[in-house]
Each structure stands twice: as C-alpha cells, then as structure tokens.
Amino acid sequence: xxxxxxxxxxxxxxxxxxxxxxxxxxxxxxxxxxxxxxxxxxxxxxxxxxxxxxxxxxxxxxxxxxxxxxxxxxxxxxxxxxxxxxxxxxxxxxxx
Numbered sequence: 001x002x003x004x005x006x007x008x009x010x011x012x013x014x015x016x017x018x019x020x021x022x023x024x025x026x027x028x029x030x031x032x033x034x035x036x037x038x039x040x041x042x043x044x045x046x047x048x049x050x051x052x053x054x055x056x057x058x059x060x061x062x063x064x065x066x067x068x069x070x071x072x073x074x075x076x077x078x079x080x081x082x083x084x085x086x087x088x089x090x091x092x093x094x095x096x
Contacts (some may be wrong), residue, residue: 006053009036009094010028013089023057024069024070026057027066027067028075031076033054036046043091044094045087045089046090047087077088077091078090
C-alpha cells in the first residue's frame with residue numbers, strides 16, 4: 001500500500017534528523033495519525049486545542065515553536081487561518 005510506504009518514509013526521515021526533539025516527534029506523530037483519519041488527504045484541518053491534546057503538549061509556546069520548526073525543516077506546510085471558527089491546515093511533506 002502506498003500510504004504505508006509514505007508513513008514509513010516520513011518516520012524514517014524524522015527519526016534520523018538530529019534537529020528533532022521528542023516534542024517535534026510527538027506533534028508529527030499526531031499529525032500522521034490525523035492524516036490517516038482524514039483518508040490521507042493532504043490538507044489536514046487542525047485546531048491547536050485538538051492537536052495539543054493528541055500530542056500531550058500543554059505549553060502553547062512549545063507547540064508553536066515546534067510547528068514553526070517542523071515547517072522550517074521541511075516536514076509540514078502550515079497554513080494558519082487566524083480564525084477560531086475555522087481550523088488551520090497542515091500538509092504533510094514527505095521527501096523522496
């Protein structure tokens with residue numbers, strides 16, 4: 001199955017990156033879970049509250065720092081909406 005290969009690649013890339021902390025890994029794993037729940041559609045609607053609950057992060061500062069760094073490192077594309085009624089969107093980027 002293509003998705004299992006993609007998930008394996010995504011996790012392999014993450015686990016071999018020295019810049020990644022346990023907090024990055026937790027957020028990324030939660031995003032992979034939400035991606036699978038969203039039928040692997042690569043525009044995942046998220047809210048900070050839900051994602052923080054999934055990855056067991058209680059600090060908003062840590063959450064935002066890790067999301068920003070995951071985007072800078074090329075693991076995700078984050079599209080904030082700045083609207084509490086509509087969630088933001090994240091796309092999973094998987095390097096070849």
